[in-house]
Amino acid sequence: MPVSSESKPSASGPLSHLTVLDLSRILAGPWTTQILADLGARVIKVESISGDDTRRWGPPFLTREAEDASIEGSDAAYFTCCNRNKESVCVDFSKPEGAELIRKLAGSADILVENFKVGGLKKYGLDYASLQKVNPRLVYCSITGFGQTGPYASRAGYDFLIQGMGGLMSITGHPETEERRAEPLKTGVAITDEFTGMYAATSILAAIASREQTGEGQHIDCSLFDCQVAMLANQGSNWLVGKRTPKPMGNNHPNLVPYRAYPVQDGHVIIACGNDRQYRSLCDVLELKALGEDPRFLTNADRVANRAELESLLEERLAHFPRERIINLLEIAGVPCGPINTIPEVFEDPQVIAREMVVPMKRADGFEIPTVAFPAKFSGTPANYRSAPPRLGDRTHALLAEDLALDQATIENLVKSGVVA
Template identity: 45%
Template sequence: MTKGPLSNIRVLDMSRILAGPWAAQMLADLGAEVIKIERPGKGDDSRQFGPPFLKDAEGRNTRESSFYISTNRNKKSITCDIAKPEGQALVRKLVAKCDVLLENYKVGDLKRYGLDYASLSEENPRLIYCSLTGFGQTGPYAPRPGYDSIFQAMGGLMSITGLPDDIPGGGPMKTGPSLADILAGQYAAYAIQAALYARDVNAAPGQHIDIALLDALIASTSHYASQYLVSGDVPVRRGTEGNGGMPSRMFRCADGDIMIVAGNNEQYARFCEVLGHPELTTDARFAEISLRVVNRRALGDVFEPLVAAWKVLDLLHALDKAGVPAGPINNLEQVFADPHVQARGMCVESHHAASADGKVRMVANPVKFSATPIVDYKAPPTQGEHTETLLGEWLGMDEGEIRALRDKGVI
């Protein structure tokens, strides 16, 4: 089996719910050995985030929620109560054998247990220690708790998502997925790899990485933030409209909806030809991109009835033939039924002993390597599944030592 790019890296994942586990899953997909630490009894909070839950052979809910499944594949799970001195000692022993530690506790929480960066770096100076919190390790908001929707609100994303105020249903809108968590997890995964490269290639020491969900969300507003910083103009909500070429928006056809983007003047001209109205190419209001941006409302008024006369599949075929970018607005059932998505292998199956058919379906990692492909997808571990094996293999503990920890409730 091909080894992943990070196959010699060991990661201790002390994070819960989404941002941290997502980052650790990215590293696990790339071949790192990721050990997930869970609380005895309850485990990762996300195990309770259901329904839906994976069903067993009798149709009963297991403890494996779809939320937990989405962020914990390719990992191993051990249980450890870090509130107990023996649990803290166990973590320190594990850290000594790891390259990376990921955590998303409140600022200062792990210092109480001697598991903060300053303490653990003394035992392992090469350690890359990544903290993911809502507001970061510094600043006046650092102690605050927070959730994804709070960061979408505070970071500006909700102000630029949704319909304009003067349209029925207009107002700030949260995105469906928890993008602040996902984006922070992605930033954390690439920052960890950069820190490993700096350590192993450029002779840098181990270091602490501070990732804030609010920071990650703000950075990801990208060209919208740049628009404000360059011009001083506050971007507004435009529904499905883009900010580049026009038209760039959803249109309603006779039997459904379609997304169309005429990104340049040539595509716009071909769009007009498909609709049977080439004269719109030279219309004084729409002849250039800048004019179409300024006159976007008038553009919509003209093109909406023209598109509405078409059926979705007919228009998609015509636009594809003409080289005008367009796509259907799919629900997730349609997404995974799409032949192109299937050809790209975006759904994978793995063995799962708890499920009714012995399988679990997961979204694949989208990265395609030519030499070190991601081909090994192991189902997310059950709680504490690897506790005894890892304590024996990594720390050399015998059955009696492990049993003593279990009797004390440490594992």
């Protein structure tokens, strides 16, 4: 059954005591705040009068017949991926009255997340230095392309750009051959934005833990570029330690063999051998026992050194197997393997269904919005799904009346002057 939105959903969960003022838009910031919201925090999403840009990043839109975002209720699917469990409030804080409303909200908030350009909120009195005077306990997280310092601090940064500058695109894609040059390739989702959101959420929770000890909030400077560099992981270490410049390897792994996608009779299968036992088990399944005992391939280091010879032999043998048969045989033998699923196949997968990874939600106006569940399963304080991704400004008037105690006449004047919507 879909989870229905209420006018003001009651929060539960480990973060239900926290209020987040979300001044972010697009993906990295909203990804951060949705994590906090799923874990129970109250998230007030402050949008411009026209709304978060991603409401128009379609098709597809919520209404199937919509070709653009001009139809009522036709928010783009993109917006729904990272704005669950939030209250939408439309405030134009470029106007003094709007900025004052945000300052009042910040005075009682625990966390503020923003992703404006460096210094972009200072002119409104909404920067950390200004709000820290209003609320010394405020944890203020700034998400930018390149951080608050350094020669690139003033630059705008989008995921695609950062994937390139941060090295990810130099190691993603097909390897260079005599016939074809390697072409830089980004990932299929904005993964730098998403990982930045995860780092930001983790950092915010660490700052909240620190506040419990010191009573003081702090400023968190979180950049897409820094996060992408951190996410180079073993590839970064391969360079730092061994001075080896990683290059695109297609589906190969720089440090493990066999560890890639192999063509079979009716598609491809991924085989991922992480140790020598798994490799020998693979050879047994393929009835290539001698290959498992070949001195050239006994250890992983041997197999990496003799990658081309081994891969050729494995490819030749695997080409005789149907996909499902080889997967079944390898699973029985304890060799990590699996198919390459399309997105529809992912959501039809029995494991995805068993883990309840799709959460259907119903917005207050009746629109049903399927969303992807929070992935971690808690034994005592699970993530909860209180409200669907909101309509633009669905809580503006109620918040002004309930949280800021403004009377109806004052609210109407703010609407007429274009401060709120």
